[in-house]
Amino acid sequence: xxxxxxxxxxxxxxxxxxxxxxxxxxxLPLVLTSGFHIRLAMLVWIYAILCMGxxxxxxxxxxxxxxxxxxxxxxxxxxGMLQVMLGWSPVLAFLGSLALVAxxxxxxxxxxxxxxxxxxxxxxxxxxxxxxxxxxxxxEFTGGxxxxxxxxxxxxxxxxGRTGIYYIVLALAAAVLLLHDLLIRSHLGRAMQAxxxxxxxxxxxxxxxxxxxxxxxxxxxxxxxxxxxxxGFTSLRVDPSLSEFHVLVSMLTIAVVGGLGTRFGPxxxxxxxxxxxxxxxQFGELETVVYGLFILLFLLFLPHGLAGVLERRDWFxxxxxxxxxxSRTRELxxxxx
Amino acid sequence: xxxKLSYLLLAGLTNGSVYGLIGLSLSIIYGSSRVINFAQGxxxxxxxxxAVLFMVTLALPWPVAMLAMLAVVVIxxxxxxxxxYRPLIRRKAAPLTxxxxxxxxxxxxxxxxxxxxxxxxxxxxxVLSLEPIRIGFLIxxxxxxxxxxxxxxxxxxxxxxxxxxRFGLSVRATGVNPRVALLMGIRSERIVQFSFIFSAFISGxxxxxxGPLLGGHVGMGLLLTVKGFMAAILGGLGxxxxxxxxxxxxxxxxxxxxxxxxSLYAEPAIFVLILLVLIVRPYGLLGDYEAxxx
Numbered sequence: 001x002x003x004x005x006x007x008x009x010x011x012x013x014x015x016x017x018x019x020x021x022x023x024x025x026x027x028l029p030l031v032l033t034s035g036f037h038i039r040l041a042m043l044v045w046i047y048a049i050l051c052m053g054x055x056x057x058x059x060x061x062x063x064x065x066x067x068x069x070x071x072x073x074x075x076x077x078x079x080g081m082l083q084v085m086l087g088w089s090p091v092l093a094f095l096g097s098l099a100l101v102a103x104x105x106x107x108x109x110x111x112x113x114x115x116x117x118x119x120x121x122x123x124x125x126x127x128x129x130x131x132x133x134x135x136x137x138x139x140e141f142t143g144g145x146x147x148x149x150x151x152x153x154x155x156x157x158x159x160x161g162r163t164g165i166y167y168i169v170l171a172l173a174a175a176v177l178l179l180h181d182l183l184i185r186s187h188l189g190r191a192m193q194a195x196x197x198x199x200x201x202x203x204x205x206x207x208x209x210x211x212x213x214x215x216x217x218x219x220x221x222x223x224x225x226x227x228x229x230x231x232g233f234t235s236l237r238v239d240p241s242l243s244e245f246h247v248l249v250s251m252l253t254i255a256v257v258g259g260l261g262t263r264f265g266p267x268x269x270x271x272x273x274x275x276x277x278x279x280x281x282q283f284g285e286l287e288t289v290v291y292g293l294f295i296l297l298f299l300l301f302l303p304h305g306l307a308g309v310l311e312r313r314d315w316f317x318x319x320x321x322x323x324x325x326x327s328r329t330r331e332l333x334x335x336x337x
Numbered sequence: 338x339x340x341k342l343s344y345l346l347l348a349g350l351t352n353g354s355v356y357g358l359i360g361l362s363l364s365i366i367y368g369s370s371r372v373i374n375f376a377q378g379x380x381x382x383x384x385x386x387x388a389v390l391f392m393v394t395l396a397l398p399w400p401v402a403m404l405a406m407l408a409v410v411v412i413x414x415x416x417x418x419x420x421x422y423r424p425l426i427r428r429k430a431a432p433l434t435x436x437x438x439x440x441x442x443x444x445x446x447x448x449x450x451x452x453x454x455x456x457x458x459x460x461x462x463x464v465l466s467l468e469p470i471r472i473g474f475l476i477x478x479x480x481x482x483x484x485x486x487x488x489x490x491x492x493x494x495x496x497x498x499x500x501x502x503r504f505g506l507s508v509r510a511t512g513v514n515p516r517v518a519l520l521m522g523i524r525s526e527r528i529v530q531f532s533f534i535f536s537a538f539i540s541g542x543x544x545x546x547x548g549p550l551l552g553g554h555v556g557m558g559l560l561l562t563v564k565g566f567m568a569a570i571l572g573g574l575g576x577x578x579x580x581x582x583x584x585x586x587x588x589x590x591x592x593x594x595x596x597x598x599x600s601l602y603a604e605p606a607i608f609v610l611i612l613l614v615l616i617v618r619p620y621g622l623l624g625d626y627e628a629x630x631x
Contacts, residue, residue: 288448
């Protein structure tokens, strides 16, 4: 019997890998005993949340936004400020900051999603620079360079310990991961991919392009805000470095190393981007150069990232071009590249 | 009042010339390859820091130092072409992926420069004197004037090459459609290589001239890249002249905003303005040319 061509979108893949990842996450504090390692693990989840949003937006829908760090920072700032200035409870402040970012990304998205490729990238980058500039300069409101302190999370009057915080981060990451996975496997994910591959064709087939783009943009903004909130209550301080270039570079690196438009790329990438600098410290002054080379080598030799390698099921029967590659090629041919 | 205005305009013109030169070089690369080069500001940084290396450390006279500096930036441009652009384009990477590739290139250049020059601010020797001179009631110095002159010269040179030579015709043809250009016997990859070298040339000279005014620092590239992007996007990426005009506009706006409003918020305010312009005109102020082609 002839093998049917594999559909591009994973139709009904099992949820098992997701559960495995979460089980690993649950077991991690048992293995990692030092506080430093737990901190790194939390950072991995935080970056994974941030990048799952970016993955939905760029990897699946083809709409690049370099403004994600701004939403990340705004989420974190709002979480801290709502508690400190208005005296809201942490849960309320969490919901409030998500709502704020959702409204903000809607307002940004409505006019900006008319833009394409490089123009969209630069406009969202401008948004990030505005946010960063204001956070740095409006000292009375944002605390300027030194930022603001976030009150520690408490349970029954006692501050929650480091492991407890880890599990809260994990719970939020799990929620985002399940949502990310659900979206990709549903008709929404296929609509997003249709928009990415050919906007006009998608529209002709009845995909409401503008509406989907806007929804994905808001969703990815909210995911970035979740990551920001997590960063807020893990580090207890929020400052303008949250929306500086190194966050953007880390996010892009995760996307490239993990694999854009893959189910587990953001998680694989986040593990590498957080853990790798720890290993790179042995290169001393060469660290930056090695980091740059690393991104370049991934772009060249593993264009679909590590997760792309893991998720390719026909490892042995390698076809000359996978359906995804074919669609990318078409895209390139249409645009004067 | 009038004097203040003309001072501000002169300062804006000088800064605007730098942004314009970077915008010009970005859009020359974009025009032939559809790639936004994240490493453009690093070329400027290399220009300024090479001036430190050749003129201070090795104490060469400036014409020799300039040639040596140009050799450095051209080598960097060739490395970017052979190391990032060609391999990625042969693997049929999407334009935005190549952009991330040039970002990796920028990180590598920054890392190497950091190894050579370290984190400190360096004194960049002026090529021309920094002695104040008077033009009418304006006080300026030859170094500032030379930036504006260089901007005009490169603008004219770019116009001449692109619109008055056979070679420029093939550059423009490659930008419109590399495949058809290839069928017509134009070696597209050579054209792209030329655009990388030419734009690195412009940025390197800009770096050497602006170094004494800004101060040399290995981290200076990023901000200049961003300003150059904004210049190119504001004007319209499709045409080098629109990008250069965008740079001038940003320089002027910055100076006026700092002079009449608050210098603290000048930078974020510029980005707000750019965002508003993009919302009204999605392909930049002068960007009809590209919009038509889609």
